[in-house]
Amino acid sequence: LLLIALGCFCYASGLAQDGEIIISEQFRNSSLSTVMERLEANYQLQIAYDDGLLSQITINQSINGLTLQDALRQLLEPAGLDFQVLSGREILIRPKPEDTRQEGQMVLRGQVVDALSGAPLPYAAIIAEAPFTGAEADENGAFTLRLAPVQGPLKIKAQYIGYHPFSLFLSPEQCQKYQKLRLAPHIQEIEPVTVSSHPAVLSTRKDAQSLTIDATQLSRLPAFLGGNDLFRQMQLLPGISAHDDLSADLKIRGSDGDESMILLDGITLYSISHFFGVFSAINPEMIGEVKLYKNAFPAEYGGRTAGVIEMASKQPAVDGAQGAAELNLLMANAFVATPIGKKMGLALSGRITGRDVADTRLYGLIRDENPLANRLLGNGTGAGSTASSVLTTEP
Known part of the structure; x- marks a missing residue:
């Protein structure tokens, strides 16, 4: 009984509710005569046609849930053929009459x-x-x-x-x-084409909360006073104040510079300014990647209210030594990395400003509290022996 029921169901699947035959087939590069043979086998049809004529016509169509007459019309009309249904399952295919x-x-x-x-x-x-x-x-x-x-x-x-x-x-x-x-295809041989591009300096990647910065591409951004400065170039990003040319602090969303958390390889940095805050003390050559959180940031970063700057050091190459240096009138950077084993490397970096440019006689008078008294009293300690009460930050 179960086999009989399944057979009746399979037979009824090709019929509509009113007894119409429903066609659902896909034909790819098939001759029209092959299509007719397939319809005869799958839907118990008897089709009369000129095999020599239909075998020259290639069909590449998909038929989804069409009635028998609509399916035949879709297959035959583009080829200039007509059909006539003699009975429910007997079909005659012929060229369209000349009166058309x-x-x-x-x-x-x-x-x-x-x-x-x-x-x-x-x-x-x-x-x-x-x-x-x-x-x-x-x-x-x-x-x-x-x-x-x-x-x-x-x-x-x-x-x-x-x-x-x-x-x-x-x-x-x-x-x-x-x-x-x-x-016949027209085959043309062209010269090889190489498509190249620079990786994006800024990208959101998979983490929508943070903005990821490729520090190795910072040289493509405008430089501050002729040199690369990671924090100065981050001031160019939206949401960070850049109205103070004498400060390298990151003031996110109108906050102060000390309200943001700065991390280097998971270590919190409390002061990154150098030379009275004009430059940052971070050597950009040693930084590989920076994540900047300007809005919401993970709960693991506590103690700050503005944002988080998470920096990761550049990984030393294991196949050989590498280095980089930068020198201009105001600052100098140097970075050297070398492998010391199969799984270990050594990286050294340094950053210094040209403080000797500002270390003039006028600069010494500013730093000395009472240079005239020192000269009268014979105190030969020289300029710069005592830190000024106004400028107390050492470069």
Whole structure:
């Protein structure tokens, strides 16, 4: 009983509620005669057709839930064929009758295909010369070209992007037959093309809370006073104040510089300013990546209210030594890294400002509390022996 029920269900799956036969098939580069054989086998149909004519037509279509008549109309009309349902499952396929043409016209039907694979070439252009007229193939490469009556041979030309044009001469008798135009691919050898680009300096990557900065690409950003400064270049980002040229502090969302947490390899840094706050003390050559949290940041970073700057040192290369140096009129940077084992490396970095440029006689008077008294009392300690009460920060 179970087998009988399953058989009835499978038979009913190809029928609509009112007894109509429903077709759901996919055809890829199949001849129309093969399509008819498949429909006969799958839907218990009896189809009469000209096998020589249908075997020349290639079908590349998908039919999803169409009735038998709609499916046949979709398959046959582009090829200039008609059908007649003699009974529920008996079908006759034939060329469209001549009365569908306009009086005094010839109708050329055919298909444009690839000469190597036989695949249809959709939307190919078909042109007839003298008299000049043209048509466009459909998605299956099938076309219908209406021609004025001619006495001699007619030149037909088919074109498609990436293929050599194909031309042939047809007599009026040949124009009445179904033509398959085979186009050969136009193969061109071009020189190799290399596509390259710089990695993004700023990216959100997978963490939407933070902004990830590739410190190795900072040289592409505008530099402060002619040199790379990690914190100065981060001041160019949205949400960070950059109105004070004499301070390298990161003032996120209008906060003060000391309200942000600064981490280097998990170690909290409490002072990153140098030379009275004009420069930062972080050597950008030793930093590999920076994560900047300007809005919400993870709960593990506590004790601050503005934001978090999480820096990671550059990993030393294990295949050889590497280094970098920068020198200008105001500062100098140096970075050296070398492997000392298979799983260990040593990295040294330094950063210094050109303080000797400012260490002049005027600079010494500013730092000395009472230079005149020292001279009168014979105190030969010299300028700069006592820190000024105004400028108390050592460079």
